[in-house]
Amino acid sequence: MCHLAAGAISTHSPQRSLTRSVQEDVFFSLEVSCDGTPTIQWTFMSGAVSRTIGTWQPGGYTNITEDYSGRVQAFNNGSMGLSDLRLQDAGHYVVTVTETAGSSKDTGFVLKVNEVLYEDLQYLSVSALALACVAALLMLSTWLLDKAYRRIVAWRRRKQMPENDATELQPL
Known part of the structure; x- marks a missing residue:
């Protein structure tokens, strides 16, 4: 749990x-409180890449960049939802909250995105098929x-049987 305060933010x-x-989908949960109406800006950072995801004001405007359009959901409390994750989405997410007086505060999140390994399932099914064959x-x-x-065995039995010659019956 994290509760940070800087000035009035x-x-x-x-x-x-x-x-x-x-x-x-991932939900970056955040509660923001400050004097006045804050401006919330989310930024993605990974290695040398840094790009703005979107900026919005609660109850006001919402400006999501084209790269994230259709995948980001902005919430009035500062939280952000990101849907249909990709491997490239792994990295650091920084939310900057700026109040009307000009002071700002940053909060960071780390997102790890795991790849679903369909290869393991495919290997298992191919192995099972090979074993069945x-x-x-x-x-x-x-x-x-x-x-x-x-x-x-039937051929040998027939071969060992005597020829069908006349068999004499002996009286008893």
């Missing part, structure tokens, strides 16, 4: 380190060998 955030998977081949070869064995 106060921000509160229950969780500042978040982990989500690709294509999920091997099992089917083994069952087929066992069936064929059994059939051949029975034919050979």
Whole structure:
């Protein structure tokens, strides 16, 4: 839990380190209180990249950049929702709250985005399919060998039987 105050600006955030998977949504929870109407600006930073996500005033204007248009939801309390996460969304998010008098306060969030590993599932299904094919081949070869064995045994029995010549019956 974080509660920071600088001058008349106060921000509160229950969780500042978040982990989500690709294509999920994330909610950066923030409570802002200050004198007057604050201007809230969210910025994304990762490595050498720094870009503004959007700026808004509670109950006033909302200006979301084109890169994030359709994916960002701005809330009057300073919170922000980001939908349909991508791997490139992983990084640091900084919210700057500026009051009408000009003082400002920054609060940071860290977002980790995990990749969903469909390759593992694909590997597992291919392995199961290969094992099923091997099992089917083994069952087929066992069936064929059994059939051949029975034919050979029947052939040997016929070969060992005496010819159909006249058999004399002995009286008892």
